[in-house]
Amino acid sequence: MNDKKLFFSKWIKISLSNFLVVALVGVLLRYKINFPLPWVNYKFLLHAHSHFAFAGWITQILMSLIVQFVYEHNSNVGLTRYKKIFWGNFVTAYGMLFSFPFQGYGLFSIIFSTLSVIVSYIFIAFVWKDLKHIADIGYSKAWIKASLLLYAISSVGPFSLAYLMANKISGQDLYFGSVYFFLHFQYNGWFLFACFGLFFNYLHRAGFLNTALYSKRIFYVLFITCFPAYFLSTMWMDLPIAIRIIATVAAIAQLISLVYIFKLFVHTKKLLSNNLNTLTKKLWGMVLIAFVIKLVLQCLSTIPSLSQYAFGFRPVVIGYLHLSFLGIITFFILGYIQQVVTLNRIGVYTFIVGVLITEITLMLQGFENIGFSALPFANYILFIASIVITVGLGFIVIKIVKPQLNNHFSK
Numbered sequence: 331m332n333d334k335k336l337f338f339s340k341w342i343k344i345s346l347s348n349f350l351v352v353a354l355v356g357v358l359l360r361y362k363i364n365f366p367l368p369w370v371n372y373k374f375l376l377h378a379h380s381h382f383a384f385a386g387w388i389t390q391i392l393m394s395l396i397v398q399f400v401y402e403h404n405s406n407v408g409l410t411r412y413k414k415i416f417w418g419n420f421v422t423a424y425g426m427l428f429s430f431p432f433q434g435y436g437l438f439s440i441i442f443s444t445l446s447v448i449v450s451y452i453f454i455a456f457v458w459k460d461l462k463h464i465a466d467i468g469y470s471k472a473w474i475k476a477s478l479l480l481y482a483i484s485s486v487g488p489f490s491l492a493y494l495m496a497n498k499i500s501g502q503d504l505y506f507g508s509v510y511f512f513l514h515f516q517y518n519g520w521f522l523f524a525c526f527g528l529f530f531n532y533l534h535r536a537g538f539l540n541t542a543l544y545s546k547r548i549f550y551v552l553f554i555t556c557f558p559a560y561f562l563s564t565m566w567m568d569l570p571i572a573i574r575i576i577a578t579v580a581a582i583a584q585l586i587s588l589v590y591i592f593k594l595f596v597h598t599k600k601l602l603s604n605n606l607n608t609l610t611k612k613l614w615g616m617v618l619i620a621f622v623i624k625l626v627l628q629c630l631s632t633i634p635s636l637s638q639y640a641f642g643f644r645p646v647v648i649g650y651l652h653l654s655f656l657g658i659i660t661f662f663i664l665g666y667i668q669q670v671v672t673l674n675r676i677g678v679y680t681f682i683v684g685v686l687i688t689e690i691t692l693m694l695q696g697f698e699n700i701g702f703s704a705l706p707f708a709n710y711i712l713f714i715a716s717i718v719i720t721v722g723l724g725f726i727v728i729k730i731v732k733p734q735l736n737n738h739f740s741k
Contacts, residue, residue, distance in 0.1 A: 335670075337409055338398045341416055342667050343730045345391035348423065349660075350727045352387050353720040355379045355427075360713040371431065377439070378430035383655070384516060385446050386423035391663055392524045393419060393453060396474060398670075399531055400457060403464040415453045422446035435495060444492075447485045454478045468534040469545035473527030476553050480519025487512025503567050510563035517654045519556055525662045526552075532666065533598060536605045544594040551587040555580040562628055565637035578632040585625045591618075606665075609678060613665035616682070620657030624650075649692030656685045677725025684719030688712060 359379060362372050397412045425442030433439055458478055464471055490508040493499075530545045561569065561577035569577075595618070606614070627650060631637050664678060691712050694705045705711075 334401065334405075334409065337413070338394055338401075339670055341394040342391065342670055343727075344420065345387060345394060346671075346723070346730060347727050348382070348386035348390055348420075350720070350723045351427070352379065352383045353716070353723050355382065357713075357716045357720050360709070360716040363709050364713050371434070374434040375431045377434060378427050381430060381443065382423055382427040385419060385426060388521055388655070388659060388663075389450070390416070390419055390423065391667075392477075392521065395528055395663075395666070396457060396477075396524060399470070399474065399528060400460050400464065402531075402535075403467070404460065407460050411456060412453075415449060415456070418449040419446065419453070422449055440492065443488060447488065450481060450485065454482055468530040468538075469542050469549060470527045470531040470534065472549055473523050473530060473545070476549070477520050477523035477527060480515050480523060480556065484512050484515035484520055487515070503564075507564055507567070511560060513651070514560045514563050515556075517651070517659070518559060521654075521659045523552070525659060525666075528666055529662070532669075536601065538598050538601060541594065541598065544590055544597065547590045548587055548594070551583055551590070555583045559584065559628070562631055565631055565634075574632070578629075581625075581628045581632055585629055588622060588625060591621075607668060609673070609675060610665040610668050613661045613678070613682075617658055617662045617665070620653055620661070624653055624658065627653075643696060643698075645692045645695035645698075649689060649696060652685075652692070653689060657689065661685075671730050674725045674729040677722045677729065679722070680725060681719055681722030684715050684717075684722055687715040687718065691715065 355375065356379060358367075358370065359372065359375055361367060362370050362375070393412075393416060397407075397409070401407050401409065422442050422445045426439060426446065429436070429439040429442055458475065461471055461475060466472055487508050487510075490511070491505070494501075494504055494508065526545075526548070530541060533541050558576045558580040561573050562581055565574070565577065603611070661682075664673065664681075667673070691705065691708055695708050698705070
């Protein structure tokens with residue numbers, strides 16, 4: 331393996347190790363719900379968990395894969411500056427991980443959060459510049475550029491939140507509006523568009539040379555609707571009827587985009603079957619199912635009675651967020667990185683089982699809010715599921731780290 335491949339392989343392994351840390355914090359959170367743990371502030375630890383999941387896992391891995399994408403198409407790109415950016419993101423992510431549990435939104439956590447945004451701006455600027463020297467093959471470049479733009483836009487959320495807190499401006503709508511703005515343009519913008527860009531780049535590398543039209547159509551539908559779709563996260567507010575109509579149209583348009591996605595699937599099914607390994611096929615198959623469920627749920631959330639139910643009951647919100655974070659983004663990434671590092675199959679399948687148990691339990695908990703009987707021991711089941719997820723990730727990380735440890739101690 332040459333130095334360049336080692337560079338990308340190293341950062342993928344670091345990102346996966348960070349994901350294991352995210353899972354361990356998740357176990358601690360679930361433990362806190364079920365058992366006494368007086369020295370842990372649940373709300374503060376939850377902030378640490380979410381911020382590190384975004385910066386230390388998804389953003390870290392997407393940065394690595396996007397720079398790899400750029401390098402594939404232009405080997406003259408200097409990796410030294412990206413190495414510094416990666417370390418910058420790494421340090422700020424761990425800064426947030428260790429500061430939030432002790433002070434919530436305090437001096438140090440805000441400093442590291444701000445530095446994280448600054449690092450993201452530097453990353454966006456360099457990648458945007460390097461993309462100018464790359465042809466838009468399979469429309470993948472457009473997806474990557476859009477992901478960077480939406481990444482930058484998402485930072486308006488935390489800056490708005492900081493402004494509200496600094497000026498002691500209270501108001502549930504303003505607070506949650508800022509939080510959901512950040513979440514929307516991260517989940518449905520930066521994360522999702524980057525994954526689509528990497529996917530279409532993979533298709534081109536694998537020999538699918540006639541996918542640009544599908545890619546272009548899906549891109550325009552999702553990109554144009556991404557902005558009004560933000561209001562789908564705020565349907566519980568007292569919004570003007572015009573905004574509600576626009577948000578509803580956006581949700582329906584995104585659902586219609588599935589027509590192009592299914593046509594793409596039919597067009598590429600045979601070649602994908604021959605090119606993808608079994609594990610990636612299963613992971614990406616679940617991504618497609620999760621994406622369909624997500625778009626259907628978005629449409630249902632436009633119904634007033636259902637929107638109040640969805641945003642008013644915590645398990646539903648958590649289930650939806652984890653559906654996007656784990657079922658779509660993480661499953662896609664795990665399938666994609668198989669080309670760079672070999673993942674432990676037992677670990678991946680264990681992880682999948684943990685995610686499925688979590689999602690099913692949260693869904694059943696959600697039914698409680700509409701009159702169904704409460705699910706017995708739901709919080710204990712979720713605690714066990716978090717352990718299963720962590721064990722699966724542990725197997726994955728041990729396999730990728732073990733060869734390096736063996737080499738280190740054999741010297």
